[in-house]
Amino acid sequence: MKIRKVPETHIEGFKDLSINGETFEYLSPKNVYLPMQFPSPLKELKSVGDKVLMGEAVLQREGRFAIPVLSPVSGTIKGVVKRWHHSNKMMNMLEIENDFKETVVDDFKNLDPDKMDRHELVELMKSSGMVGMGGAGFPTYAKYETDKPVEEVIINFAECEPYITSDYTMVKLNPGLFIYGLKYLMKAAGTSKGVIAIKDKDINKPIIESLNKCLMDGMSIYLLHDVYPAGWEKYIVEKVTGRTYKTLPIEASAIVSNATTCVTFAKLLKYGLPPSEKYVTFVGDSIKTNGNVLCKFGTNVTELLNIFGGLEENTDRSHTNFIAGGVMTGGAMFTEDFVTSPTLGAVIVLRDKLYDKVTPHCLGCGTCALHCPVHLSPYEIKRAMKTGNIEMVKELEVNRCIQCGLCSYVCPSRIDLTTSIQMAKELVRRMG
Ligand code: SF4
Ligand code: SF4
Incomplete structure (x- = not known):
């Protein structure tokens, strides 16, 4: 068997910004929001008006790897509302009003x-x-x-x-x-x-x-x-x-x-503390203070942003990117009005300058393929998508992409290959 080594690419780090920043706790939000459709539709275990304890099951993930979703706070089920999830999808979320008593299930x-x-x-x-x-x-x-x-x-x-x-x-x-x-x-x-x-x-x-x-x-x-x-x-x-x-x-x-x-x-x-909280990094050149905050799953990002002093004065929102997750694997959000979850590691707010617009012509340099850890040909996948050649997309094994974002990062023409490849992967998945 021919074994190809994973290319070892060093990328620039900016961890000092938040490591040397502030550390906060924000464990008493007024309301928390739990997605009812992510990663697939969840079964409701509680009704509007029901009292819940912290750590009580309120939703059920069904299917092969079924697990309950527990309430991160004690309080009352307030209703079902539409909110933005950090996958950039608007979805139904269960709204739980905190009673601030932190009464945990036995x-x-x-x-x-x-x-x-x-x-x-x-x-x-x-x-x-x-x-x-x-x-x-x-x-x-x-x-x-x-x-x-x-x-x-x-x-x-x-x-x-x-x-x-x-x-x-x-x-x-x-x-x-x-x-x-x-x-x-x-x-x-x-x-x-x-x-x-x-x-x-x-x-x-x-x-x-x-x-x-x-x-x-x-x-x-x-x-x-x-x-x-x-x-x-x-x-x-x-x-x-x-x-x-x-x-x-x-x-x-x-x-x-x-x-x-x-x-x-x-x-x-x-x-006896049920899984209900994690640190989220808030960082970027448009946030007043950088650092980390320990917060409940389902907390409003806008509330957390305020803890860090909000955005810098004179922030031009039309040239500001709110990134949920990392710059390599996360996605730019349409709004900062979304909520945290067990898998959200960071909210990054950056001015457009890091995304300097370079004429996105492929130079045919092959750098994207050279650095791809799973040895795909990112530009060829993008081209096949552009021409609607789905058979070619499949042949290029887009399903093996681990969505690391490296191809976009290394491309000298700053071509956003990762988004195209994500779309191609999703398309092939839907087509079975
Ligand atoms: S790295 Fe960018 S310019 Fe080079 S082949 Fe890939 S897409 Fe084209
Ligand atoms: S995002 Fe996918 S195609 Fe791009 S470098 Fe990573 S694994 Fe390869």
């Missing part, structure tokens, strides 16, 4: 993870509706509910996006909880080996030193090269274990979980 009280077996820990992941907080939002239990042997749990602490420091902040402020979480993720996986995969770069040195001091038996730190996309699961698994896989890490006897997910599991086990 289900997660007095847990003793030392007395729980592997299956009970996985069941807890399921009943608490835990999802991966690195971006994909895949139900956590589905990774750990396996009868295949697991060699190691790998914590993905690469946080590849150049502006985002939400995982960094969560772990920096909770190193003990992070290690505690890893201990029980290892137990849930039935392995005695846990590896923290983090990029080897100056900005990470203090956190690496701090974690090194509290590692427990069977745990180690793996230093990744400072390349993009080092946070891609396939890349991490191959680097850490030397093994490869086709579809899922478990084929290579590994389970990969995100760093914030690990701390969230620890908070559930240790404090």
Whole structure:
């Protein structure tokens, strides 16, 4: 078999902007909003006017990986309203009015993870509706509910996006909880080996030193090269274990979980706190203060923006981009009036200048293909889309795109290849 190496591309980082910025907590929003149609239509478990506790199931994700969606606050179901989701889609959301009492359901009280077996820990992941907080939002239990042997749990602490420091902040402020979480993720996986995969770069040195001091038996730190996309699961698994896989890490006897997910599991086990909060990075040249805020899932971004002092004076909104998620993998929003979720890592507000308009003529340089980690030909896919040649789009294997955004980043003509490829991928998916 011919094995092609993943190209290792270094990209410029801007993490110092938020690492050296402010850290806030905003855990008492007046209302929270939970999507009722994402990633697919959810079943309503509560009616308007019902009282709910924090951690009570209010919606149900159905299908193969069914999990409940829990209320992040205690309060009352106020209604169903249309709101913007950070995938740039307007959708129905369940509005819950906070009673500010933070009354938590009994289900997660007095847990003793030392007395729980592997299956009970996985069941807890399921009943608490835990999802991966690195971006994909895949139900956590589905990774750990396996009868295949697991060699190691790998914590993905690469946080590849150049502006985002939400995982960094969560772990920096909770190193003990992070290690505690890893201990029980290892137990849930039935392995005695846990590896923290983090990029080897100056900005990470203090956190690496701090974690090194509290590692427990069977745990180690793996230093990744400072390349993009080092946070891609396939890349991490191959680097850490030397093994490869086709579809899922478990084929290579590994389970990969995100760093914030690990701390969230620890908070559930240790404090009985249901998954309900995460750090979101607010950063960019148009925000008065840069930094991170610990907030409830479903909080209005406009409220959070105010905590950071709002936008800079004289911000020209027609030349300002609100990016939900990272600059590489996120998307420009039509509005800042959207809500947070377990998978939103950042809100980035940048003036147009970073998107300097260059005449978008393809130079035929091949740089996009050279840097594509899965060895696609981005420009050819874009051209096939433009001419409506869907058969060609399929032949070019657009379905293998991991939507890393690197092709757009490296293109000297600043051609937005990623959006075209996302559209092509969605089109091919819909066509079955
Ligand atoms: S990197 Fe840009 S200019 Fe070069 S081949 Fe790809 S699309 Fe064309
Ligand atoms: S976005 Fe897709 S096509 Fe572009 S570099 Fe990443 S994997 Fe390749």
